[in-house]
Amino acid sequence: MAKRGGIFQAFRNLFRFAIWALAGVLAAAIWFNWQSGEDVAAVVPEVVLPEVEADVEPVTEEVAAVEEAAKDAVTPVTEAVEEIAEEAEEAVTQATEAVEAQEETVAETVEAVEEAVVSVEEGVVEAAEGTVADVASAVEDAASKTLTTDPTTITIPGTDTTFTLINAFRRDNGAIEVTTQQTTGGSGATLWLVTCAPLAVGTIATGPSAGELSARVEDPEMTEIPLSDPRAMIAGTACGVMR
Secondary structure (H helix, E strand, O other): OHHHHHHHHHHHHHHHHHHHHHHHHHHHHHHHHHHHOOOOOOOOOOOOHHHOOOOOOOOOHHHHHHHHHHHHHHHHHHHHHHHHHHHHHHHHHHHHHHHHHHHHHHHHHHHHHHHHHHHHHHHHHHHHHHHHHHHHHHHHHHHHHHHHHOOOEEEOOOOOOEEEEEEEEEOOOOOEEEEEEEEEOOOOEEEEEEEEOOEEEEEEEEEOOOOOOOOOOOOOOOEEOOOOOOHHHHHHHHHHHOO
């Protein structure tokens, strides 16, 4: 906006300069006429068509010089105005092309960002669905293997630790309460709260035996567990039993 104001200000200044130059030329012409002492009188010829060319007085040398000077003064102004107009037009064209290029770049960037967001969202959804499916399959496999050997005995692979599944029931919200008694590798009983998807466990109560459990915690803190966690076998068995 500042550049446009500068160009139009230059136009106004040049126009004012041309007016003052013409006024100066006119004043000089009047002064030269007065100094020469000659009066330029208009002679009205007789209205006789064959003799129209006869009575026109020649232009004095001073007037001719003034006219030539006026032409010389106006010509540079005209050329300067034309040059400025050409530069202004070129600047406007370049600015328009720059704006169009910038708009095209912004549109391409927005399109690329939208495509990237869609791609990421699709990848996250697919990964989440795959993880849930893998966990559910692993839980079902673990539960089926455990129940095949002994439905009431839970063996932790790679260790000598075993648990006995004493009881299990499902809450109205879908969570499962399961009581286990450790038979080898330790001792004690635990009342667990289990969710199957996601696979998570929380401790409701503990004690030396199932009949000597501590006070219940109705809403224990739930911890999501990987399949490598020993508690995953307990949770998997509970989910298989209550399926």
